[in-house]
Amino acid sequence: xxxxxxxxxxxxxxxxxxxxxxxxxxxxxxxxxxxxxxxxxxxxxxxxxxxxxxxxxxxxxxxxxxxxxxxxxxxxxxxxx
Amino acid sequence: xxxxxxxxxxxxxxxxxxxxxxxxxxxxxxxxxxxxxxxxxxxxxxxxxxxxxxxxxxxxxxxxxxxxxxxxxxxxxxxxx
Numbered sequence: 001x002x003x004x005x006x007x008x009x010x011x012x013x014x015x016x017x018x019x020x021x022x023x024x025x026x027x028x029x030x031x032x033x034x035x036x037x038x039x040x041x042x043x044x045x046x047x048x049x050x051x052x053x054x055x056x057x058x059x060x061x062x063x064x065x066x067x068x069x070x071x072x073x074x075x076x077x078x079x080x081x
Numbered sequence: 082x083x084x085x086x087x088x089x090x091x092x093x094x095x096x097x098x099x100x101x102x103x104x105x106x107x108x109x110x111x112x113x114x115x116x117x118x119x120x121x122x123x124x125x126x127x128x129x130x131x132x133x134x135x136x137x138x139x140x141x142x143x144x145x146x147x148x149x150x151x152x153x154x155x156x157x158x159x160x161x162x
Contacts, residue, residue, distance in 0.1 A: 002117055008124050023125075023147070032142055034133025036083055043089050043124035044104075052115025061113055065104070 003053035006077045009067045010041040042066075053078060084134035087158045090148045091122040123147075134159060 011017050020038040027035045044066060046058070058076050067074040092098050101119040108116045125147060127139070139157050148155040 010124065010126070020125075026146060027142055030145060032133065032138070034130030035127060036130060037126075037128040039126040041124035041126070043091065043122035044101075045091070045118075045120040045122070046105075046108075046116060047118040049115030049117060052113065057113070061108055064111060065107060 001080070002047050002049055004079055005044075005046040005048055005053070005058045006079070007044040007046065007058065007062060007066060007074055008041060008076070009044065009062070009072050009074045010039060012071060012073055015071060041072075082161070083128050083130055085160055086125075086127040086129060086134070086139045087160070088125040088127065088139065088143060088147060088155055089122060089157070090125065090143070090153050090155045091120060093152055093154055096152060 011020075017039050019040045023040065024035050024038040027038070046061070048058070055076065055078055058078065059074075062074045062076065063069055092101075098120050100121045104121065105116050105119040108119070127142070129139070136157065136159055139159065140155075143155045143157065144150055
C-alpha cells in the first residue's frame with residue numbers, strides 16, 4: 001500500500017503575482033465580470049511508500065526542492081491512496 | 082463581501098507527466114526514498130464578487146481559459162473569502 005501527499009505551493013501573499021494579474025485581465029477580456037484577484041500556484045501529488053509517508057518527510061521535500069522558501073509558502077495533506 | 086474559488090488543474094491520468102517524472106528523479110537523487118510517482122498540476126485561487134461566484138461560472142472559466150480540456154482535468158471549491 002502507498003499513501004498520497006497533496007501539496008499546494010503558493011506565492012507569499014505580499015508578493016505581486018504577475019501571472020495571476022495576466023490571467024485576471026484575460027478573464028475580464030473574454031467577458032467574465034467580478035474577477036477581483038487571481039493567484040497562481042502549483043499543485044503536486046506524490047505517491048509515497050508507507051515508510052516515506054510522514055508529514056515531516058514531505059515538508060522536507062517541499063523545503064529542499066518543491067517550493068522556494070524565499071518566495072513561496074506550501075501546505076500539504078497526506079491520505080491513504 | 083467576496084468569495085474565493087480554489088481550482089485544481091491536473092494532467093489527465095493517462096498522459097505521461099514529464100515534469101513530474103523529472104521531479105520524482107530529482108527527489109530520489111537528493112536522497113528521498115520511497116517516491117513512487119509525482120504528478121504536477123496547477124493551483125489557482127480566484128477572488129470573485131458575489132454575483133460572479135457560482136460553480137457554473139467558475140467551471141466555465143476553467144473550460145475556456147484556465148485548463149486545456151484536451152489534456153487536463155480540473156476540480157473546484159467555492160468558499161466564503
